[in-house]
Amino acid sequence: MKGMIQGFTTEIEASNDAEVTVSYSVRLAEQEYTLKGGEGLTFQYVGGANCKHCGVLITAAGRDYCFDCFRTLARCDLCVMSPNRCHHHKGTCREPDWGDSFCMQPHVVYLALAHVPKVGITRAGREWYRWSDQGAHKALRLMTVPTRRMAGVVEAHLSQWITDRTDWRKLVTGQRGDFSLTELAVDLMQRTPDLGQFRSDQISDAEVDGAVWEIDPRETNLSYPVQDFSPAEQLRVDSAQEVIADNLQGVIGGYLLLSRGVMSMQSLSRGDIQLELGDPVVLEERPQMSLF
Ligand SMILES: [Zn+2]
Known part of the structure; x- marks a missing residue:
């Protein structure tokens, strides 16, 4: 099948909060195709992306x-x-109305582990999707708060001890860290005994009073459809001359893992890339560099 990429869908399968299985599909011409690994994928830049809000044609490549x-x-x-x-x-x-419906809503501060533990925030109820977007193989809820800004203030505070970034190179090459998030959670709670310190002109009493530490933080394990990891190279098709044909080895944390590098699903979702999905493609040998 062949068509313009309309977007990717993350599907979550979980019978409980402890084990989450993530799978992905691509939407081509209003049809969903599950991405399992082993498929041949041919990407071509066609152009004609539309603004995701007003729909006007965007001339510059790479913008939403x-x-x-x-x-x-x-x-x-x-x-x-x-x-x-x-x-x-x-x-x-x-x-302001969008802010009320998006930001002034309950959020969760979490810990997630891919290579090293990181702190992050997401809308309450979106945790599994957020963790899978980041390719975490373990994660836990640390605190529930009434607003996004309270979550952001707590995250900024915790980021003095723990990173709030992920390293895509380590993720796509399969460098997984091992670390107890529950021990880290207890440590971070002990380092922050008084939530009253966050009260300010920006943070109201209600936001402070509504912030609740997770009493018994439990890790969730996440698994992804990955047969093989990839070289740490971002592949892009940004002009009409460029075509990338490669075989899918897996999907993790927003990246398609190909044999020669990775493609970010976000950069492929702007409506300007055509995908042909089918049997494995035969790859030409890469010219080998000779030392002699
Ligand atoms: Zn617009």
Whole structure:
């Protein structure tokens, strides 16, 4: 089958909170195809991506939103990436109603482990999807809070001891760390005995009072459809001349694992890339570098 990539879907299978199995599918011409590994994939840049908000044609490759929407949508503001910089309380949110429905809602502060433990935040109820987006193989809930900005302030505080980043190179090459998140959770709770310290002009009493540590933090294990990991190289098709044909070895944390490198599913989801999905493709040998 062949068609424009309309997006990717993450599916979660879990009979309980302890074991989560993640699978992925790609949407081509309104049909979903499960990505198992072993398929041949041929990507070609066709162009014609539309702004994800207003639908206007985007001329520059590699963008999700047109310039006007990028400047005016709250979801494109800096505070979405750095929620501790939320300015909703000042009345300056670009879209206060969107802020109410997206940011002023219960969030979870979590720990996730791919290579090293990291701290992160997500909307309450979205944890499994967020953890799988990051390719975590273990994760746990640390705290539930009433708003995204409270989550961001707690995350910023905890990031003095623990990273809030993931390293995609280690993820796609299969370098998994082993670490007890439950021990780390207990340690971080002991280092933060008083949530009252977060009260400020930005953080209300209700947000502080509504923040609750997980009493008995339990790890969730996540597994992904991966047969083989990949070289740490990002492959892109950004111009009409470029075609990438390769075989899928697996999918993890937002990346398609191919034999020659990886492709980010987000960069493929803008509506400007055509995919042909079929039997394994025969790869030409890469020219070997000779030392002599
Ligand atoms: Zn737009």
